[in-house]
Amino acid sequence: MEPSATSKSLALKERPVCPVTQNEQDQKIRCVVAHDIAWLRQGVRRLLDDEPDIAVVAEAEDAVQTLRDVFTHRPDIVVVDHHIFEGTAVQTERLIVRESPSSKVLFLTNHDEESRGDDLADSAYAVRRTSAEELVDMVRKTAAIECTASPQRSGAEIAEWPSNPAPRHRDLTAREREILKLLAEGQTVRSAANILGLSSKTVDAHKFNLMRKLGVHNKAELVMWAIQSKIVKLPASF
Numbered sequence: 001m002e003p004s005a006t007s008k009s010l011a012l013k014e015r016p017v018c019p020v021t022q023n024e025q026d027q028k029i030r031c032v033v034a035h036d037i038a039w040l041r042q043g044v045r046r047l048l049d050d051e052p053d054i055a056v057v058a059e060a061e062d063a064v065q066t067l068r069d070v071f072t073h074r075p076d077i078v079v080v081d082h083h084i085f086e087g088t089a090v091q092t093e094r095l096i097v098r099e100s101p102s103s104k105v106l107f108l109t110n111h112d113e114e115s116r117g118d119d120l121a122d123s124a125y126a127v128r129r130t131s132a133e134e135l136v137d138m139v140r141k142t143a144a145i146e147c148t149a150s151p152q153r154s155g156a157e158i159a160e161w162p163s164n165p166a167p168r169h170r171d172l173t174a175r176e177r178e179i180l181k182l183l184a185e186g187q188t189v190r191s192a193a194n195i196l197g198l199s200s201k202t203v204d205a206h207k208f209n210l211m212r213k214l215g216v217h218n219k220a221e222l223v224m225w226a227i228q229s230k231i232v233k234l235p236a237s238f
Contacts, residue, residue, distance in 0.1 A: 032073060095220050145202070
């Protein structure tokens with residue numbers, strides 16, 4: 001019988017598995033679940049939490065909260081829809097492993113083609129036809145994959161972000177710092193505009209200028225710069 005489309009899309013690359021010690025066997029696989037659809041995100045959380053060897057330590061609805069949760073918990077697995085990062089799967093993985101190199105990424109996607117579209121070092125894809133049992137199995141298999149040196153995880157490539165030398169904090173205008181802080185705290189362009197009493201077009205123009213100045217390409221990278229520059233603070237537990 002020919003393998004189903006689902007089994008093809010779920011096939012993980014042949015990769016070495018890390019040796020497992022007794023202590024590691026006793027520990028749960030710690031996950032962060034990130035998706036902008038609440039019922040889907042909560043459903044995945046409940047599914048994984050029902051497993052005796054898996055624990056969901058946080059859930060996030062956007063890129064900002066995902067990065068904060070990754071910084072705070074340093075999870076084994078990040079189960080994420082890369083579209084909330086406004087970038088590609090490759091960019092999403094790099095942002096996550098930049099601050100948590102031991103984390104691995106499992107992508108949720110509605111499109112089977114995306115599972116073949118990126119050459120990611122330690123990532124797998126669950127597509128819309130993935131069953132509950134298959135998703136749980138993928139989490140376990142992804143957690144067991146050996147963390148190998150790769151182009152995505154190499155220090156040389158990580159050092160290339162951002163592509164342009166980042167300006168110092170004081171090189172930004174007061175308005176730019178104000179808008180950057182609001183966006184990094186999770187505000188949308190519209191909500192930031194309402195808070196500041198500006199039009200959405202004005203805030204969007206400032207956002208564009210900020211990204212150009214900082215050499216970043218999406219909101220997630222903008223948030224990363226704001227955190228690294230201490231414009232926004234991480235949770236006290238970090």
